[in-house]
Amino acid sequence: MKKILITGSSGFIGFHLAKNLSKIYKVIGLDNHNNYYSKKIKKKRLSILKKNENFSFKKIDLKNKNELEKVFNKFKPSIVFHIAGQPGVLYSFKNPKSYKLNNTRTTDIVSNLCKKNNIEKFIFASSSSVYGDQKKFPIKEHFKVNPKNPYAKTKIESEKIIFKNLKKSKTDFLIFRFFTVYGSFGRPDMFIHKFLNSIKNKKTIKLHNKGMNFRDFTYIDDVVSILKMSINKKISKKILNICRSKPILTLDLVKMILKIYGVKKANLRETKFVKGEMLKTHGSNKNLRKYFGKIKFTDIKKGIKYTIKNYKLHKM
Ligand SMILES: NC(=O)c1ccc[n+]([C@@H]2O[C@H](COP(=O)([O-])OP(=O)(O)OC[C@H]3O[C@@H](n4cnc5c(N)ncnc54)[C@H](O)[C@@H]3O)[C@@H](O)[C@H]2O)c1
Known part of the structure; x- marks a missing residue:
């Protein structure tokens, strides 16, 4: 059985990935349960993951290289998904240091350990925010990056670090640029869950740019199934968008x-x-389909239905 290490396993995307992969692989999840948003939801996600005996967890800060190296030596993963990070566009103006440390620095540490341990494959969670505002749509991977905030800058730096550290190594690598991922147990700092919380608590929610922004929302299960397929794909050194390519x-x-x-x-x-936010995200998934074949993306209405059903059930 393949052994998979997932960083950020108590986070939104890492949780869904770990839940799915631990059905067929041995998975270790790592997370420091930082307090960027409520720890309650991170604990809830972890309690769900712990029900599967293929899943084990270690609370660790990835900046602690020595501790992390011990995990690599003991667990001996063949695949590493580096999903942990400091997300959020607006918070990156308030606390840019957290982005340097938890995005750029941790990517350097994790990718170097992958090289040192001859890990088969390293897969990284980058972001559509690297593109900033573009004039042409849909946005393709070769378009010139145009970061509008410190968060996006640290994702670009992380991508460069991965190329530098792994280009001449035995470790294959893939970089995925996610476009606004949503779904059950979603992040409370992102629009959909913020809105659901405001409805439940009868609180006011701000509609940035009078609600005139477009976002290429992508359903979490679609992202997870692409990440899962990437384990056995014989491709490396690529940057690929993951998006539905239908902005709303x-x-x-x-x-x-x-x-x-x-x-x-x-x-x-x-x-x-709002300064730093993009007006429109609309990615091209043509390259993704070229390497992964036909992908059936979940219709937004269906995805929102699942998300709200789960939100009402778990109250989060
Ligand atoms: N959700 C999206 O729409 C989206 C879009 C583009 C890119 N991304 C990227 O995907 C990744 C996952 O996003 P998410 O939405 O699941 O965010 P999230 O905040 O829910 O998950 C990230 C997890 O990483 C953990 N973490 C952060 N720094 C750490 C450190 N130093 N050591 C150990 N654990 C640490 C956090 O505690 C958290 O649980 C992030 O890198 C994010 O930038 C997300």
Whole structure:
């Protein structure tokens, strides 16, 4: 049985990936349960993962290279998914240091350990934010990056570090640029769960740029199935977008959520354009399909239905 190491396993994407992969692989999840958002949801995700005996967990800060090296030596993974990181666009203006440490620095440490241990494959979670605002759509991987915030800059630096550290190593690597991932147990700092919480708690939510931004929302199960396929793909040294390639206007998403949740109105407050945010994300998944074949992306209405159903069930 292949052994897989996943960083950020108590986070939104790492959790879903670990849950799926531990059905057929031996998985170790690593996370430091930082307090960027509520630890309650991280603990809940971990408690779900712990139900599977193929899954084990170690609470560790990836910046602690020596401790991490011990995990590599003991568990001996063949595949490493580096999903941990400091996300969030707006917070990156407030605390850029956290991004340097938890994105750039940890990527250097984890990728170097992969090289040292001749890991078969290293897979990295990058972001569509590296593109910033573009003039042409859909956005292809070769488009010139145009970071608008410190978060995006640390993702670009991380990508470069991976090429530098692993180019001449025995470790194959893939870099995926995720476009706004959503789904059950989603991040409470992102729009969909923020909105669901505001409906539940009858609180006001800000609608940045008067709801006129477009986002290429991508359902978590689709992301996980692509990451899973990548384990056995004989491709390396590639950067690929993961997106549905069908952006939706925030105002339309709001209407959809209200209808599916079953409420008529919410306390929305329109605000101006927010510095650092992109106006429109709309990625091309042509390259992804070239390497992974035909992918059936989940329709946004269906994805939102699942997300709201789970939200009502678990109250998170
Ligand atoms: N969710 C999205 O839409 C999206 C889009 C693009 C890129 N990404 C990237 O995907 C990755 C996962 O995102 P997510 O939405 O699951 O975020 P998340 O915050 O839910 O998960 C990240 C996890 O990493 C852990 N972590 C952070 N720094 C750590 C460290 N130094 N040591 C150990 N653990 C640490 C956190 O505690 C957290 O549980 C991130 O790198 C993010 O930048 C996410």
